[in-house]
Amino acid sequence: MAAPLSIRPLHPTDAQAYQDLRLEALHGSPEAFGSSYEEEAPLPLETIKARISSSGPNTIFGAFADEALVGMAGFAVYERVKARHKGLMWGVFVRPEWRKQRVGKALVQRVIGHAARHVIMLEAAVGITNESARRTYHGLGFEPYGIERKAIRVGDQFYDEELLYLDLPGA
Numbered sequence: 001m002a003a004p005l006s007i008r009p010l011h012p013t014d015a016q017a018y019q020d021l022r023l024e025a026l027h028g029s030p031e032a033f034g035s036s037y038e039e040e041a042p043l044p045l046e047t048i049k050a051r052i053s054s055s056g057p058n059t060i061f062g063a064f065a066d067e068a069l070v071g072m073a074g075f076a077v078y079e080r081v082k083a084r085h086k087g088l089m090w091g092v093f094v095r096p097e098w099r100k101q102r103v104g105k106a107l108v109q110r111v112i113g114h115a116a117r118h119v120i121m122l123e124a125a126v127g128i129t130n131e132s133a134r135r136t137y138h139g140l141g142f143e144p145y146g147i148e149r150k151a152i153r154v155g156d157q158f159y160d161e162e163l164l165y166l167d168l169p170g171a
């Protein structure tokens with residue numbers, strides 16, 4: 001790895017870097033995310049700041065190399081009372097030139113460690129043909145429990161997703 005990597009929760013001051021990386025992710029890997037570039041590109045920076053600084057356990061982690069944001073991964077607790085024991089890992093992305101250097105793994109490990117303090121189960125969804133993400137998640141203990149058919153639509157293409165869970169030691 002060319003530069004030492006650090007992982008930390010994003011602050012509102014990271015909003016511009018986060019929006020740039022998020023739009024790169026949505027544009028470059030549209031089949032990997034439920035949100036679309038078209039939906040998020042017009043969002044004002046204030047909305048992005050609010051997303052980053054949302055209170056409580058919901059957090060977006062960033063991977064930084066020499067202060068440049070090169071990867072990210074989000075965590076959110078399900079809102080409804082009967083689902084608050086579960087969380088979702090979302091928005092996992094590593095800039096292409098930083099892939100296969102264990103940045104994704106480090107981000108997911110950080111989300112797991114954080115999630116274990118707040119929920120008893122972490123969920124994720126991954127495209128069934130997305131080998132990089134499937135290997136990353138499976139390698140860290142996520143187990144498949146089903147397939148959501150046609151979970152994502154990009155233009156006239158449909159993508160199935162593998163649904164994953166990870167039991168956590170207990171919050």
Ligand SMILES: CC(C)(COP(=O)(O)OP(=O)(O)OC[C@H]1O[C@@H](n2cnc3c(N)ncnc32)[C@H](O)[C@@H]1OP(=O)(O)O)[C@@H](O)C(=O)NCCC(=O)NCCS
Binds near residue numbers: 100125127130131134
């Ligand atoms: C998925 C993604 C985040 C992985 O990030 P990464 O930094 O390249 O992954 P890592 O280097 O940490 O690899 C983690 C593990 O997966 C394996 N892996 C990663 N990419 C792989 C690939 N293309 N082929 C085979 N194995 C791969 C690594 O060997 C490693 O396993 P190991 O620890 O047993 O050696 C990255 O490819 C990405 O941003 N993809 C586009 C967006 C995306 O698909 N996001 C996920 C949405 S669910």
